[in-house]
Amino acid sequence: MPCLEERTMTFTLTSNDFKDGDTLPDAQVQSKGDTSPHLAWSGAPEGTKSFAITVFDPDAPTGSGFWHWTVANIPVDVTEIPAGGPLPQGAVEGRTDYGEPGFGGAAPPPGHGPHRYVFTVFAVDTDRLEVTPEDSGAKYGFNLHFHTLARASITATYENRG
Template sequence: MALTLALSSGFTHVVAAEAFEVTSPGTPDGGTIDSSHAAGVNNCGGGNQSPAVQWRNAPSGTRSFAVTLFDPDGAKGIGIIHWVLYGIPASMNAMPHGAPAPAGSVSGINRTGQPGYYGPCPPIGDVPHHYVLQVYALDLATDALPPNLNHDAFLAAVTNHVLAASSTVLRYGR
């Protein structure tokens, strides 16, 4: 996306718009998260708290956001969905560490078949897994999608409604 400026000299100048960007404050891209984010059941030893996520430069026309957390290393490479959250108001640009789902947002179904965040729990001794924390800027109203979508149903529902998406990778092992 670019912005074209007409200059008084009669020339035009094209300025690139800043890209939609996602970060997890306190954890660099590819950085390791602590056990507060790990699942709190099945001897995973964690606090089951969602990571902090922040985004900027949402494109014009954004009406809502969605967040997913996917472990492509889980289930022996098949992958595991840890978090699907959508209907996040366009007025938001961050969610703090361990925060509850924002008012009005909708929790999709995670790997356990339940809504909400479910923290990492890679097998003991595995190489630390990669967790792709992705934010989608959508042209959909916050209440456009039904509750309890799993990751595949969510992706199908937002096809042709994603204005931009960006991700950061978090790592965790035990």
Template sequence: MSAPLPYQFLPPVPAFTLKSADLADGEPLPEQHTLDHGNRSPQLAWSDFPATTQGFAVSCYDPDAPTGCGFWHWLMVNVPRPVTAIERGAEPPTGALVIRNDFGEARYCGAAPPPGPAHRYVFAVHAVDVPDLGVSADATAAMTGFHLTAHTVGRAVLINPYPA
């Protein structure tokens, strides 16, 4: 039995387009995006988001981590509205804030599941109705998620299992 997906029980929001030169929805996560084989964040590009969008957040979450609460690998907020793509391994765009992940680091940290069944890595771009979520660099992922849920007006998701 799989853990629920992170947005399954939140208020529904419109979907928009998320594409990647590195990821294909449902396909295995390439090794260059894992902790032991490159640890590079994937290229992502998004479009067709709601007109009320004032900024974005980008995240990667593993709902299948053996923690009882999943595991955040990446959480970047306050991405300015004009930014509609992030290159592979790129630094955060000017103005964006990277929140400490569950590794305790303010950066992308790739997949590193324990031995056993594949985990799902949920890459999401959240369109938000404010340019600044009002969280600080030392906010937890849970607190950031609370603010994100209150301000999300659209969401685009790619889910990639690892290992295949």
């Protein structure tokens, strides 16, 4: 069985809203739009039964980063999410570090410098992860750790200059 790095070579994630390495557009900034971006993916490996999405800021001054979006149980025949949704039937959004389910846009502290926002789609080996809207990003991540066949990511940055 190939290692995860080998299986991710053909699994790709793109967005019509930004490219890997870009600055996030205002639509994905909490105070300016707070809208989830368009995401599309292709090349998921054989055995994929569903997809999940996470958006994580590893630069947040929390000691553990900041979860901006967690989504699981996206049906395997869905390979694109439009900006602002809607999510497909059966998908479940988890609680972000803002305290509620749904997408939470970029909002780094003023003067803290640029933050990275890692948008990841996971190819999952089960139809359904046992997660709820009340579950944290950490719980989504824990479940994904045991069920990920491959992942594809793009990263954008944003800085709040105050």
